[in-house]
Amino acid sequence: MEVILTINEHGVLENAEFDDLAGLEVDPDCEDIVDLAHKTTLVIPDSVTRIGARAFYDKRWLTGVTIPGSVLSIENDAFTDCNYLETVIMGDSVTAIGARAFAWCESLKSIRVPDKVTMLKDRTFYACSSLESVALPDNVTEIGEEVFACCCSLKSVVLPESVKRIGYHAFSRCTSLANITILNKMAVISPHAFTGCGTGLAIRGG
Secondary structure, rough: OOOEEEEEEOOOEEEEEEEOOOOOOOOOOOHHHHHHHHEEEEOOOOOOOOEEEOOOOOOEEEEEEEEEEOOOOEEOOOOOOOOOOOEEEOOOOOOEEEEEEEOOOOOEHHHHHHHOEEEEOOOOOOOOOOOOOOOOOOOOOOOOOOOOOOOOOOOEEOOOOOOOEEEOOOOOOOOOOOOOEEEOOEEEEEEOOOOOOOOOOOOEEE
16 A cells, blocks of 8 residues: 555646555544554655645554655645644755644654745644644744744743744643743743743743
8 A cells, every 4th residue: 555645737746545445454433543544654746836825634554654845835734633743854845834734743843944934923832732842943033923822832932033023822721831031031922822831831031
């Protein structure tokens, strides 16, 4: 069995599915069982220039993905609800990551945002409950609404000096967050950016 990628004439990866479920001694109506039987790490080919909206939506068989340098953007909901996705390696050519692109990826443990990304859109990493480590580039200027909300394993974050705005509820309900460093003292912090993080949260300036 192999993963069949649907790539259009513009180099946009639109969908990914296994080519054959034959031979599995499981009920095909039980999606979680089928998905777990297929657990797979995927290397996306360098013919892909963009990962389309919902391309991997709810693909619970996906445990790891390597995104090559040919990919320039990852669209909205591209990997939403990939519950067993543990590792994501993004090439440095990525310039844009869409809203909710990795939301509800409950097994994702760490992420490095590529250097050319300047904005994290709303709910990019929402409810990534196992996320412990985040590396943000020096070029990012805005953290959108609820980007890291409900990332309850996140303990420490450094926001680079380039960040000018931290969105509404950006880190809300990050119940393990103990330290956050905001290097830009002039950054605008929206209401409730840190609601529900607990009384022990230390917010430090640069």
